[in-house]
Amino acid sequence: MATHSAEETIEPAEGVVSSVSYKDPDAPKLFADSLHRTGFGVIRDHPIPQPMVEGIYKEWLDFFQDDAKHKYAFTRETQDGFFSPEISETAKGHTKRDLKEFYHLYTWGRYPAEVSDAARRYFDLAFDFATELLGWIEDNTPAEVKAKFSRPLPQMLSGPQHTLLRVLRYPPLTGDEDPEALRAAAHEDINLITLLPASNERGLQLINSNGQWTDVPSDFGSLIINVGDMLQEASGGYYRSTTHRVVNPTGDGARRSRVSLPFFLQPDPDVVLSERYTAGSYLDERLRELRHK
Numbered sequence: 654m655a656t657h658s659a660e661e662t663i664e665p666a667e668g669v670v671s672s673v674s675y676k677d678p679d680a681p682k683l684f685a686d687s688l689h690r691t692g693f694g695v696i697r698d699h700p701i702p703q704p705m706v707e708g709i710y711k712e713w714l715d716f717f718q719d720d721a722k723h724k725y726a727f728t729r730e731t732q733d734g735f736f737s738p739e740i741s742e743t744a745k746g747h748t749k750r751d752l753k754e755f756y757h758l759y760t761w762g763r764y765p766a767e768v769s770d771a772a773r774r775y776f777d778l779a780f781d782f783a784t785e786l787l788g789w790i791e792d793n794t795p796a797e798v799k800a801k802f803s804r805p806l807p808q809m810l811s812g813p814q815h816t817l818l819r820v821l822r823y824p825p826l827t828g829d830e831d832p833e834a835l836r837a838a839a840h841e842d843i844n845l846i847t848l849l850p851a852s853n854e855r856g857l858q859l860i861n862s863n864g865q866w867t868d869v870p871s872d873f874g875s876l877i878i879n880v881g882d883m884l885q886e887a888s889g890g891y892y893r894s895t896t897h898r899v900v901n902p903t904g905d906g907a908r909r910s911r912v913s914l915p916f917f918l919q920p921d922p923d924v925v926l927s928e929r930y931t932a933g934s935y936l937d938e939r940l941r942e943l944r945h946k
């Protein structure tokens with residue numbers, strides 16, 4: 654039987670992100686409710702092994718500290734590979750580049766010889782789990798909202814070929830950064846949902862329903878899931894693509910790298926999201942805004 658004790662509310666305010674145990678029979682509903690209320694949900698006791706995540710953090714940190722990464726420089730045509738801090742993203746509506754470097758992994762893309770296949774194995778596990786979560790969302794969406802979906806959410810993907818695993822490193826701060834630059838400026842994700850294991854360092858924040866920045870509950874070992882613009886568009890705003898950012902650390906944390914592993918679940922390009930957009934036309938528009946195109 655489900656009990657309320659299995660759901661931990663993080664802050665005693667309205668609209669707080671719920672942390673739910675994967676093993677709770679009510680998890681699908683609690684999770685979908687949290688996405689509806691806050692745009693974010695947190696899952697504990699999930700099937701993605703934590704040692705795998707930690708191993709990826711460790712070996713990719715070494716990779717980012719090695720010049721070999723430049724062999725895999727991203728290309729405009731394919732959008733896979735290594736993005737250096739010099740060409741890192743500028744969030745929509747911002748002028749300063751984020752203080753980060755990252756590698757875009759696609760199932761069909763280049764994979765660095767310098768690391769083990771753990772990130773590839775992670776990709777497969779994350780894809781299966783994310784597809785299961787789309788089923789949870791589908792099953793717990795009110796009928797009038799579900800009627801807007803051009804097909805059931807798990808069927809918006811024929812496979813993982815458009816989905817992106819981004820391995821991100823935020824380097825230690827030197828003190829010479831532009832005072833207005835952040836590790837990741839306020840933004841929304843473009844895709845359907847994003848899966849993100851808690852990072853090795855703090856810093857992830859969301860704008861809550863009162864318009865205030867608050868920390869996303871990020872207990873090490875838990876998975877954070879957030880709604881992207883495409884799910885917001887497809888659900889007519891029932892699920893909100895909540896603005897989030899990664900703030901710069903102060904004190905000791907400033908001398909450490911932060912690693913994270915967002916997995917952006919992407920529908921097939923021909924999927925109709927709304928009267929205005931297919932997934933393909935939507936993605937094109939947003940990538941142009943990010944200045945990668």
Ligand SMILES: O=C(O)CCC(=O)C(=O)O
Nearest residue numbers: 837842852857899913915
């Ligand atoms: O690094 C993080 O914790 C979040 C990264 C993020 O929001 C993104 O890359 O879209």
Ligand SMILES: [Fe+2]
Nearest residue numbers: 840841842897
């Ligand atoms: Fe994001």
